[in-house]
Amino acid sequence: MKLDSQEIEARFRRHAVRMTRQRAAIYAALAETTSHPTAEDLYRTVKRQQPMMSRNTVYYTLGVLRQAGLVQEVNVGHEVARFDGNVTVHHHLICLGCGQIVDVMDDGLNHLAIPSRQAGGFHVLGHRVEFHGYCADCQQAGLGAMERRG
Amino acid sequence: MKLDSQEIEARFRRHAVRMTRQRAAIYAALAETTSHPTAEDLYRTVKRQQPMMSRNTVYYTLGVLRQAGLVQEVNVGHEVARFDGNVTVHHHLICLGCGQIVDVMDDGLNHLAIPSRQAGGFHVLGHRVEFHGYCADCQQAGLGAMERRG
């Protein structure tokens, strides 16, 4: 979803995040895509508009935005960290072939609970569901026939 | 659960994994704990019995065992990879304070589905649920009062 700079500024203010050109560009890049980019992806995207941008700043900014709750980190296996500008409660569908991550919004999945006898004194704050499978393209490419990867 | 070497040998044979001293030791260490150790943890544990053991062998062996389906990899955030000797379908409860991972076995959680309109041609093979919260110890230490960490 395309965001204008005023909307970005408003969100930053609401979350008490100091506004800079770099941060706005990084956040905009993330909010405009549903593709869960990596820090490196964002760095390359933003560097086109701001050639002085440092990789370091991308990592630092993602850390700040994450702590402020403007951004969410998504992880699959121990692969490179991916980021998500969608911070509403949702879940993910991950292709074992090409690695793409698709958002799943479903109210039913938002209300799972652990049998209290298993919770063992834990105070549960939230949960996340990850579905694994093969996307249509990977099935066509014959990957879907493979056994499930570790 | 303590395993004797015959049981280990049987499992290896069943999964067509070549048996070596190193592999047996690594698998035994993993099967005997419920603590989801890292590769480094396993390396240190096994090195006590086999001082020549190489870190490399631990990684390689974990890869082999994982591909054979004798071992499962568990990941939390983009932290170090953790391993699980329990390969039955189950889910995890993760403490945001100390990072401990507790197994959750619950049949209800094993039968989740995505609304088909959201599956978008995906062929779903499985899913995993991760609960986040604070364990009893971390709550006592006051960590539970903290806002949820990114």
Added chain:
DNA sequence: TGCTATGTAGGAATCATTCCTGTCTAGTGA
């Protein structure tokens, strides 16, 4: 018992991420 494919040890290489340091700037108060 010997052969061969495969596993192992150890060191070097990789690469995402973090740390360090000097410079710059957003936001505030005068």
Added chain:
DNA sequence: TCACTAGACAGGAATGATTCCTACATAGCA
């Protein structure tokens, strides 16, 4: 409008988990 200061930025170095490379060792079969 200006100066100040905490916090942000850039760039390079460091870190550390994991993988790659290679020579040697060994499991499993004939």
